[in-house]
Amino acid sequence: MAFNKKGENAMSKKFMYAVIASVLVSITAGCGYAARSEPVRMYEQEAPVEMPPSAEEGYAPGEPASGAADYSTIERIIIRTGSLSLVVPNTETALDEINGLVDDLEGYIVESNTYKYQEGLRASVTLRVPAESFDVALERIRALATEVRSENVSGQDVTEEYxxxxxxxxxREATQARLLEYLEGAEDTEAALAVDGQLRQIEAEIEHLKGRIQYLEQSAAMATISVDITPDELAQPIQIGGWHPEGTLRSAFQSLIRVLQFLVDAAIVLVVLIIPVLLAVAAPIAGLFFLVRAIVRRRRARKTN
Structure with missing residues (x-):
């Protein structure tokens, strides 16, 4: 019996190693994808995007797990983006119009910032609209401006990556199914633990792939537009007055002449008017002072004698 038990364990381990080797080969074969992106300039409306069938819809038992995809038969998946820099009569009015546009096209505002200056209000807005309404949104945004200073429209083809x-x-899902099938029938604890570890890794990779696929689907379905808004007052060029040194020199000479005139006029008034008046007033006062002082001295002298 001991011999039979050892033989069964040996066979179980060999089978476990064979399963793990098969899983590793499947994982290695599935790891060959690399995220690729191709920037494409877009100036015309793209045809509606049709997504390839999802894993749940497109996979059937017995279907090859991997193979060369024929990209020519697949609708292109384009992530569209645009940016505009506008000069508008009134920033607040433009923001209200953009909010109304987003509601009409069933989009949403991603980010909105306003900057207040003494001359007016400046703003930047990032919005997302359905991809089929991308050109309509651009046209309505352009209509708000008195001047479109810059515009950039681009697309990123993510079909191959998708x-x-x-x-x-x-x-990964096919490998997950095989691992689950073996795990349900595994009798050896060591083999079950090894398969469970591989299963957890596969499940994490599946979640990562699903998240990336969902991101690409949402990005292709909703286009992104960034708008920079500047009011007319802030858009005007700064005017710097010319420097005229001859005018400054003339003004300085005129000021100097006025100062000299004031000093000469003050001297004339002092000599001709103020000094004579002071002398005329001071002479009687001085005479009276000396007379009083002389009388006082005489009286003191008489008292002494």
């Missing part, structure tokens, strides 16, 4: 992600997801 298809690779879907293929890799199907590989």
């Amino acid at each position: 298809v690779d992600l879907q293929s890799s997801l199907r590989n």
Whole structure:
């Protein structure tokens, strides 16, 4: 019996190693995808985007887990973005119009900032609208401006990355199914623990792939537009007056002449008017002072004698 038990354990371990080796080969085969992006200039409305079938819809038992995808038969998945710099008559009115535009097109505001200056209010807005309404939104935003200072519209083709992600997801899900099947029938604890560890890793990778796929789907479905808004008052160029040194010199000479005139006039008034008046007033006062002092001295002298 001991011999039979050892033989069973040996066979179980060999089977476990074979399963793990098979899983590792599947994982390695599925890890070949790499995120690729191709910037594409977009100036015309793209055809409506049709997503490739999801892992749940597109995978069936017996279907090859991986293979070369024919990208020519797949609708392109484009992430569209735009940015505009506008000069508007009134910033607050422009912001209200953009909010109304977002409501009409069933989009939403991602970020909005305002900056208050003495001359007026400046703002920046980032909004997202359905991809099929992208050109309509751009046209309505342009209509708000008295001047469009800059405009940039671009698209990022993520079709190849999306298809690779879907293929890799199907590989992981097929591997997950095989691991679960073996785990349910495993009798050896050591083998079950090893498979459970591999299963946890596969589940984490599946969640990561699903998250990336969902991000690409949402990014392609909703286009992003950034708008910088400047009022007319802030858009005017700064005027710097010219420097005229001859005018400054002339003003300085005129001021000097006025100061000299004042000093000469003051001297004339002092000599001709103030000094004679002071002498005329001071002479009687001085005479009276000396007379009183002389009388006082005589009286003191008489008392002494």
